[in-house]
Amino acid sequence: MSQPAARFARLALLCCLATATPAAAAPWSSFAPDTDVAVRTHDGRTLRGRIDPRSSDDTLWLAAEAAGITITSTTPAADVLEVVAATPVTLPPLWTEIIDDRPAPSPAEAPIAANDRVQSLELFAMPANWDADPQIDGLRVWVLPRNAHGELVAIGGSLRGELLVETGDARPANRRFAVEERWQRELSTTAFGPEGAVLELPFRHLRPEARTEFPPLGVLQMRLIVPGQGAYDAVLSDVLLTLPSWNRDRSELLTGKRYFPGEPRPQRP
Numbered sequence: 001m002s003q004p005a006a007r008f009a010r011l012a013l014l015c016c017l018a019t020a021t022p023a024a025a026a027p028w029s030s031f032a033p034d035t036d037v038a039v040r041t042h043d044g045r046t047l048r049g050r051i052d053p054r055s056s057d058d059t060l061w062l063a064a065e066a067a068g069i070t071i072t073s074t075t076p077a078a079d080v081l082e083v084v085a086a087t088p089v090t091l092p093p094l095w096t097e098i099i100d101d102r103p104a105p106s107p108a109e110a111p112i113a114a115n116d117r118v119q120s121l122e123l124f125a126m127p128a129n130w131d132a133d134p135q136i137d138g139l140r141v142w143v144l145p146r147n148a149h150g151e152l153v154a155i156g157g158s159l160r161g162e163l164l165v166e167t168g169d170a171r172p173a174n175r176r177f178a179v180e181e182r183w184q185r186e187l188s189t190t191a192f193g194p195e196g197a198v199l200e201l202p203f204r205h206l207r208p209e210a211r212t213e214f215p216p217l218g219v220l221q222m223r224l225i226v227p228g229q230g231a232y233d234a235v236l237s238d239v240l241l242t243l244p245s246w247n248r249d250r251s252e253l254l255t256g257k258r259y260f261p262g263e264p265r266p267q268r269p
Contacts, residue, residue: 026057028083037062038086041079048086049073116153118145121224121232122196125239127208130200133264136242138203139163143187144196145224145232154192157226159185161201164219165211165241177219180206187224208241212252216241 031037033053039060040046049062052072060075060083121144128140141161145153161183168175183201191197208216220236252258 026055026060026077027080028055028060029057031083031085036086036088037083039075039080040082040084041075042081043079047073047075050088116147116151116155118153118155118224118226118229118232119148120146121222121234122146123220123222123234123236125220125236127240127242128200136203136208137200139201139220139239139241141199141201141220141222142196143199143222143224145226152192152194152196154189155226155229156188157186157224159183159187159199159222159224161185161220161222163206163239164221165206165217166214169213180218206241209245209248210258211241212258216244 028037028039028051031051033055034050036048036050038046038048039062047062049064052061052063055061058077060077060080061072062075063072065071123144124142125139127136127138129135129137130140131137143159145155145157147153162179163181164177165180166175167178167180181201181203185199187197218239218241220239222234224232224234226232248258251260
């Protein structure tokens with residue numbers, strides 16, 4: 001190449017470099033890493049989080065924490081319309097605890113409405129063992145009469161209960177729900193505490209551990225008769241009669257026996 005041609009080529013290159021438009025900076029380039037921002041995208045979404053140090057001119061990384069776990073997301077620069085500073089984002093818990101469905105114990109000093117009029121009856125029930133052997137003895141039931149304000153009422157009265165369970169055989173036409181247990185208790189105001197009146201209702205006929213052909217559930221119907229006020233009903237339609245036992249089910253499947261060697265079996269009274 002001749003010298004004039006070479007000089008012309010260098011001059012053209014310098015002109016191109018002088019007139020070239022610098023690459024546009026990313027919309028988040030003015031924010032330091034770990035800054036909390038809100039990001040508006042071209043498709044109308046709004047993203048929130050802190051700028052992750054892995055962000056580049058091409059991709060925005062956002063991070064947020066919940067229960068000690070960091071959640072990240074990536075967004076291409078072409079999708080980002082605007083980035084503004086924002087308050088830190090707070091994520092909800094990733095899980096919740098399993099909660100016992102019995103009434104929560106109230107503080108000892110919690111007031112109990114006395115000599116008040118009952119508006120409704122609330123029940124909680126679960127299988128329980130209260131003697132020396134390991135078998136289920138019956139139901140432990142929490143009885144909570146409540147007034148029109150939802151307050152627990154300590155009231156005297158007569159409580160009657162029935163437990164219905166599924167009976168019959170493998171043929172659907174022969175299956176039905178029948179009353180298996182009945183109870184009656186007299187309640188006084190002294191029977192009530194912060195958790196209501198707690199009763200132990202024994203199984204006289206039912207042996208739920210030995211029932212393998214039916215779900216371990218029953219229907220508990222109770223009526224509280226309060227002199228001078230009336231009768232109040234409550235129904236629990238899915239009461240556990242015994243706790244599920246995967247190992248007993250497996251033992252019965254493998255050996256035909258539901259009880260383990262040396263284990264005492266429940267006896268009818």
